[in-house]
Amino acid sequence: MKKLFLIVCIGFILTNTAIAQIKSAEIVASGLTCSMCSKAIFKSLEKLSFVDSVKVNIETSTYILTLSNSKEVKIEDIKEAVYGAGFAIAKLGLSLQLADKIASNGAVFTNANYQFKWKLAKDKNVTPLQKVWVLNKDITPVNNTYTISL
Amino acid sequence: MKYLLCFLFIGWVITTKAQELYVFSEPASTMPVKSIILKQSYNQMAGMGIQNFNTQVEFSLAKKWMVHLGTNFKAADFYSQYxxxxxxxxxxxxxxxxxxxxxxxxxxxxxxxxxxxxQQSLVGSGIIATHLQHKWASSVTIGLTHRKDGYAGVGQEAIQYSLSNGWLLYPKKYENYDQTNFNFYLEILGQKLLHNNGYYIDMAPAVQFIFNSQSKLNFGYRFALDNPMHRLNNKGLYLSYDYLFF
Structure with a gap:
């Protein structure tokens, strides 16, 4: 019985760990036009321990980050990499693994150790791996919460 | 004809992208944090017969704060920008x-x-304002300089200023970081003595190649538009190469 309880517990933890993930991120950086500036951001993002790979579109200042499954993803480090290179983030998109199938305006949930709050005109269906956009100005959480939309 | 040329020039300018990696001045932007630039420059001043080699290391102390340390193996140069x-x-x-x-x-x-x-000991401080808007970038610097040793009837303070513009001419479209960039700059560099009528206004066109989005090769020529102070070094060639370590 004890063993069964332990297996159920481990299974529960593993399931939740797997759900608590930010799989990838899309950054649109602002304040730059040149490739040297773009490369400075690229190199800063590449150095983040939880970033597996970075793809860039220099013309649109867009960076797609593939994030590690095994390391803790830190949104504040992504922000700091861009701001430390001397620029800002115009848009930040995150691919979140979600447990719920419906997103409701004002609903708060925790994912990857972060608290998120939906801001939507009406309830919407979401996919298990859902792209969301962070709405907070300068990607700074308010009351430890990132407000997101679809 | 003049108006047509002006029109064509403006048309060419607004269809290109802006650059602010000026050759003769600094933009208000600072270096990426945890990066280092090594720079070697060569400056030949006509009239004085002086050839000046300057070696410089540039680094960021914090996100918005950078420092340059340079020497021509006679004098030492310190620059800090926040x-x-x-x-x-x-x-x-x-x-x-x-x-x-x-x-x-x-x-x-x-x-x-x-x-x-x-060629002399001095300290200076001032403000830099830079605006970049996709196809146009402009920067203004204005500062006050105090020199250690005066010159008869001139005093020890001067206002130093510059107005800089830069344009990216190539590539027309960015595809990767290996594309060589070609930039053109046009800068106005001026000085006005505070305790004397003396002043100068120089124009400094320059071209710049950026390799692998990581190193820059600069060629500039500086000449006096107005030189009532009869400077000996009223024109000069400038060449520099720098490499950015991320």
Whole structure:
């Protein structure tokens, strides 16, 4: 019985760990036009321990980050990499693994150790791996919460 | 014909992208944090027969604060810049920075104009304002300089200013970081003595190649538009190469 309880517990933890993930991120950086500036951001993002790979579109200042499954993803480090290179983030998109199938305006949930709050005109269906956009100005959480939309 | 040329020039300018990696001045933007630039420059001043080799290391102490240390193996040059205001938006930014510059030199320049290539000891400080808007980038610097040794009837203070513009001419479209960039710059560099009528206004066109989005090769030529102080070094060639370590 004890063993069964332990297996159920481990299974529960593993399931939740797997759900608590930010799989990838899309950054649109602002304040730059040149490739040297773009490369400075690229190199800063590449150095983040939880970033597996970075793809860039220099013309649109867009960076797609593939994030590690095994390391803790830190949104504040992504922000700091861009701001430390001397620029800002115009848009930040995150691919979140979600447990719920419906997103409701004002609903708060925790994912990857972060608290998120939906801001939507009406309830919407979401996919298990859902792209969301962070709405907070300068990607700074308010009351430890990132407000997101679809 | 003049108007047509002007029109064509403006048309060419607004269809290109802006660059602010000026050759003769600094923009208000600071270096990426945890990066280092090594720079070697060569400056030949006509009239003085002086060839000046300057070796410089540039690094960031914090996100908005960078320092340059340089020497021509006679004088030492210290430059510090702090960016205190930034508004960034897509393909544009407006930035303000404060700078301080100090040169320690064993030499005493025997002329009215303040010289910045290690010929005299001086300190200076001022403000830089840079605005970049996709197809146009402009920067204004204005500062006050105090030199250690005066010159008869001239005093020890001068206002130093510059107006800089830059354009990316190639590539027309970015595809990767290996594309060589070709930039053109046009800068106005001026000085006005505070305790004397003396002043100069120089024009400094320059071209710049950026390799692998990581190193720059600069060629510039500086010449006097107005030179009532009869500077000996009223024109000069400038060549530099720098490499950025991320």
């Amino acid at each position: 960016r205190f205001f930034s508004v960034d938006a897509m393909y544009k930014h407006t930035r303000l920075a404060w700078y301080f510059r100090g040169i320690v030199s064993p030499e005493i320049a025997n002329q009215k104009a303040f010289l910045y290539d290690g």
